[in-house]
Amino acid sequence: MAPFRPELDLLDTIPGINRATAEVISAETGGDMARFASARHLASWAGVCPGHHESAGRTKNTKVRPGHPYLKGALGLAAFGAVRTKDTHLQARYKRLTARRGPLRALVAVEHSIITAIWHMLTDNIPYRELGGDYFTQRDAERATRRAINALNQLGYTVTLNPRGATA
Numbered sequence: 001m002a003p004f005r006p007e008l009d010l011l012d013t014i015p016g017i018n019r020a021t022a023e024v025i026s027a028e029t030g031g032d033m034a035r036f037a038s039a040r041h042l043a044s045w046a047g048v049c050p051g052h053h054e055s056a057g058r059t060k061n062t063k064v065r066p067g068h069p070y071l072k073g074a075l076g077l078a079a080f081g082a083v084r085t086k087d088t089h090l091q092a093r094y095k096r097l098t099a100r101r102g103p104l105r106a107l108v109a110v111e112h113s114i115i116t117a118i119w120h121m122l123t124d125n126i127p128y129r130e131l132g133g134d135y136f137t138q139r140d141a142e143r144a145t146r147r148a149i150n151a152l153n154q155l156g157y158t159v160t161l162n163p164r165g166a167t168a
Contacts, residue, residue: 016082
């Protein structure tokens with residue numbers, strides 16, 4: 001694995017990916033992302049892209065594509081580790097999707113996020129940039145406020161918001 005040392009160091013910055021998982025990912029993809037036209041191509045080859053089946057204008061649930069078994073296993077382990085790390089973007093994504101889609105589909109979505117990050121990191125030769133666990137609330141603060149107010153209203157509380165003044 002000596003020729004792949006720079007790639008392994010980059011992959012090791014992703015939450016949930018340790019050295020052994022990075023070695024499997026590097027060995028199975030070859031470390032060269034030039035063979036994949038985009039991150040979507042890599043996700044499809046790995047078998048972690050969402051299934052899509054539409055017939056007569058109705059979208060039906062499907063399973064993920066069959067993909068590379070060793071890479072899929074390594075991504076599964078990485079996703080399990082990533083959703084258990086505190087205050088990370090991947091954990092926040094998992095929690096948001098688990099409420100709507102269930103734990104297994106949310107885990108596949110985290111695998112897809114990881115493989116997409118891997119493609120971008122190895123293509124541009126940049127380390128992983130953590131967005132943080134509060135990324136979704138910071139991205140749309142008004143939506144988070146409305147959601148919290150609606151949750152309290154459903155519990156029987158009346159909520160009035162008073163903006164905080166500038167603290168000195």
